[in-house]
Amino acid sequence: MSVRWKLVLEYDGGAFVGWQRQDSGPGVQQALEDAVYAFSGERPEVVGAGRTDSGVHALAQVAHLDLAKPADADTVRDALNAHLRRLPVAVLSAEPAPGDFHARFSATRRAYRYRILNRRPAPALDAGRVWWVPVPLDAPAMHAAAQRLVGKHDFTSFRASECQAASPVKTLDRLQVARRGAEIEVTAAARSFLHHQVRNLVGTLRLVGEGKWSADDVARALDAKRRSAAGPTAPAEGLYLVEVGYD
Amino acid sequence: MSVRWKLVLEYDGGAFVGWQRQDSGPGVQQALEDAVYAFSGERPEVVGAGRTDSGVHALAQVAHLDLAKPADADTVRDALNAHLRRLPVAVLSAEPAPGDFHARFSATRRAYRYRILNRRPAPALDAGRVWWVPVPLDAPAMHAAAQRLVGKHDFTSFRASECQAASPVKTLDRLQVARRGAEIEVTAAARSFLHHQVRNLVGTLRLVGEGKWSADDVARALDAKRRSAAGPTAPAEGLYLVEVGYD
Numbered sequence: 001m002s003v004r005w006k007l008v009l010e011y012d013g014g015a016f017v018g019w020q021r022q023d024s025g026p027g028v029q030q031a032l033e034d035a036v037y038a039f040s041g042e043r044p045e046v047v048g049a050g051r052t053d054s055g056v057h058a059l060a061q062v063a064h065l066d067l068a069k070p071a072d073a074d075t076v077r078d079a080l081n082a083h084l085r086r087l088p089v090a091v092l093s094a095e096p097a098p099g100d101f102h103a104r105f106s107a108t109r110r111a112y113r114y115r116i117l118n119r120r121p122a123p124a125l126d127a128g129r130v131w132w133v134p135v136p137l138d139a140p141a142m143h144a145a146a147q148r149l150v151g152k153h154d155f156t157s158f159r160a161s162e163c164q165a166a167s168p169v170k171t172l173d174r175l176q177v178a179r180r181g182a183e184i185e186v187t188a189a190a191r192s193f194l195h196h197q198v199r200n201l202v203g204t205l206r207l208v209g210e211g212k213w214s215a216d217d218v219a220r221a222l223d224a225k226r227r228s229a230a231g232p233t234a235p236a237e238g239l240y241l242v243e244v245g246y247d
Numbered sequence: 248m249s250v251r252w253k254l255v256l257e258y259d260g261g262a263f264v265g266w267q268r269q270d271s272g273p274g275v276q277q278a279l280e281d282a283v284y285a286f287s288g289e290r291p292e293v294v295g296a297g298r299t300d301s302g303v304h305a306l307a308q309v310a311h312l313d314l315a316k317p318a319d320a321d322t323v324r325d326a327l328n329a330h331l332r333r334l335p336v337a338v339l340s341a342e343p344a345p346g347d348f349h350a351r352f353s354a355t356r357r358a359y360r361y362r363i364l365n366r367r368p369a370p371a372l373d374a375g376r377v378w379w380v381p382v383p384l385d386a387p388a389m390h391a392a393a394q395r396l397v398g399k400h401d402f403t404s405f406r407a408s409e410c411q412a413a414s415p416v417k418t419l420d421r422l423q424v425a426r427r428g429a430e431i432e433v434t435a436a437a438r439s440f441l442h443h444q445v446r447n448l449v450g451t452l453r454l455v456g457e458g459k460w461s462a463d464d465v466a467r468a469l470d471a472k473r474r475s476a477a478g479p480t481a482p483a484e485g486l487y488l489v490e491v492g493y494d
Contacts, residue, residue, distance in 0.1 A: 010371040057372060081368050090368040121328050121337040124257040125304060125376075 002066040005076060006097040007032075007046075009061040012088035014128045014237060018054040019061075028052070028089055032063065035083035039076075040069040049103040049244040050110060053196075055236030057129070059113075060092070062244040064103040101246075107191075109173075109245030112198045114186040115238045116206075118179075130183070131202075131238035137209030139184050143177035145208040145215035146186075149201060149222060150175050155194055156225040158204070160233075163195035168225075170194060177205065184209075189243075196233055204231030249313040252323060253344040254279075254293075256308040259335035261375045261484060265301040266308075275299070275336055279310065282330035286323075287316040296350040296491040297357060300443075302483030304376070306360075307339065309491040311350040348493075354438075356420075356492030359445045361433040362485045363453075365426075377430070378449075378485035384456030386431050390424035392455040392462035393433075396448060396469060397422050402441055403472040405451070407480075410442035415472075417441060424452065431456075436490075443480055451478030 011028050021027040032046040049062040071079070076094040084090065100106075117123050117130040118137045152171040159168050174189040186205065188198050204221060207213035213231070221230040258275050268274040279293040296309040318326070323341040331337065347353075364370050364377040365384045399418040406415050421436040433452065435445050451468060454460035460478070468477040 010368070012372050059372070078367065085369065088371045088374060090371040092366075092368055119339075120325065121257070121339055122332065124335045124337040125259050125306070127335060129372075 002044075002068045003070075004064055004066050004097045004099050004101055005094055006101060006103065007063045007065070007077075007080075007094050008092040009058055009063060010090045010092055011058050011061070013052060013054065013056040013058065013239075015088045016054065018056070019048050019051040022054075028058075028061075029063075031084060031087050031089055032065075032080070035080045036065060036067070038083040039079040040067055042067060042069060047103050049107045050193075050241055052239075052241055053236050056239045056241065057237075058241040060243055061241050062103045062107070062246075064097060064101060103244070106246050107244050108247050109189060109191060109243070110193060110241070111174075111187065111189040111243035111245075112193070113240045113242045114188070114198060114202045114234065115240070116184040116186070116202075117182060118184050118209075119182040128237050131235050133206065133209075135210055137184060137206065138211065139177050139179035139209065141211075141215075142184070142186075142205045142209045145213070145218045146175040146177055146201075146205055148215055148219045153222055154225055155197060155222070157221050157227055157230040158197050158200040159194040159227060160196035160200070161227065165192075165194050168194060170197070175201065187242075199234045199236065199239060200227075200230055202234040202238070206234065207231045249291075249315040250317075251311055251313050251344045251346050251348055252341055253348060253350065254310045254312070254324075254327075254341050255339040256305055256310060257337045257339055258305050258308070259375075260299060260301065260303040260305070260486075262335045263301065265303070266295050266298040269301075275305075275308075276310075278331060278334050278336055279312075279327070282327045283312060283314070285330040286326040287314055289314060289316060294350050296354045297440075297488055299486075299488055300483050302375075303486045303488065304484075305488040307490055308488050309350045309354070309493075311344060311348060350491070353493050354491050355494050356436060356438060356490070357440060357488070358421075358434065358436040358490035358492075359440070360487045360489045361435070361445060361449045361481065362487070363431040363433070363449070364429060365431050365456075366429040375484050378482050380453065380456075382457055384431060384453065385458065386424050386426035386456065388458075388462075389431070389433075389452045389456045392460070392465045393422040393424055393448075393452055395462050395466045400469055401472055402444060402469070404468050404474055404477040405444050405447040406441040406474060407443035407447070408474065412439075412441050415441060417444070422448065434489075445486060446481045446483065447474075447477055449481035449485070453481065454478045
């Protein structure tokens with residue numbers, strides 16, 4: 001009789017090729033599965049709520065796995081962390097979950113944060129943690145344009161060509177842009193996102209921030225339903241998966 | 248006729264042996280002096296407001312130097328940053344200063360921040376940026392005890408043996424401890440500090456946070472005027488020089 005475990009994870013995406021293993025190197029999933037094996041001798045799949053790309057960070061990714069080995073929650077968390085200590089991934093919590101809990105399919109809300117360092121000097125302390133944009137950006141204009149994207153839309157214009165989602169229609173619950181000193185923070189929340197959707201939204205809002213695009217241009221890009229109609233993809237290093245919610 | 252320049256600097260202390268060059272490797276000062284030479288062909292000394300130790304970070308260190316080469320402020324900042332681009336140090340601003348401005352001796356206020364990550368899992372994203380303390384700390388108790396240290400005192404108990412200050416008497420203007428989620432932030436402000444003073448204060452407050460010491464124990468350690476009477480030195484990696492003020 002195995003137990004289903006829910007894990008909350010923090011990791012530095014720059015150290016991995018993404019959540020899933022690639023030919024080019026190890027994924028976060030693989031690192032966790034190796035730690036689970038070292039702890040339990042078992043090889044369950046570790047299923048993540050979102051398959052973050054290479055370079056994308058997580059403050060609170062959620063994953064599940066099934067373990068036959070009996071253990072209390074603190075032991076599971078601490079033992080996995082002991083086996084992960086050489087890698088920049090930490091299990092923040094481990095807790096038993098109902099047998100039908102699924103990290104990906106049970107999730108009803110995901111939230112991302114995107115950090116832009118908007119100043120002329122490059123980052124000395126936050127290299128690899130922010131998108132450095134040296135030209136001045138108008139954050140209030142970006143926020144205003146972002147509101148044209150909130151709601152239920154066909155987001156084909158903001159979807160990576162390799163996206164495997166059945167439908168390009170998603171409901172974007174929140175897209176906010178706020179400046180704090182030299183940093184601009186974009187927060188996005190939805191039940192689920194298309195592949196590269198947040199990075200494509202941010203890359204497009206940058207055009208607004210620079211004054212090259214108006215809010216109407218953003219609305220037209222959305223209506224065009226062509227990826228080439230929207231702006232470029234912002235780099236992975238500024239993106240953080242910050243929350244996965246379950247009802 | 249040379250111009251005195253005031254620089255504001257950000258750097259990752261983990262990449263340097265400290266502000267000053269050591270036998271063991273390059274200092275931030277050396278990196279700046281090399282960049283100044285590459286830009287101007289001149290070799291002025293770059294004088295810092297505080298000689299941060301190896302591993303100590305800066306969000307706003309201040310330095311000064313004299314340059315004969317004529318240049319406007321943006322050019323000085325951008326040229327130095329271009330020559331520093333392979334190193335985690337950034338010139339946030341450069342501005343002409345009066346000829347008697349001295350980054351160290353004119354400073355009337357310094358502020359440091361110390362970041363403690365107080366949770367059982369190790370940091371995945373902030374390794375080298377925080378002091379990881381896995382045992383639970385009582386931040387309000389630390390804050391209350393810290394208030395016993397504020398004011399003008401003989402801080403011999405919190406002074407490194409190699410400290411070169413003429414007097415151990417300093418006025419600590421502010422020492423605050425506050426929790427934000429899993430992080431505890433200690434902020435300290437004074438006209439000037441003794442060598443290792445902030446790290447020794449934090450290492451002692453940790454004992455209070457763990458419940459091993461009372462606020463009275465902290466006051467007794469101060470009164471003892473012996474380094475061995477206070478707690479251990481907190482590691483450099485959690486410390487940030489955040490402000491240098493001038494009247």
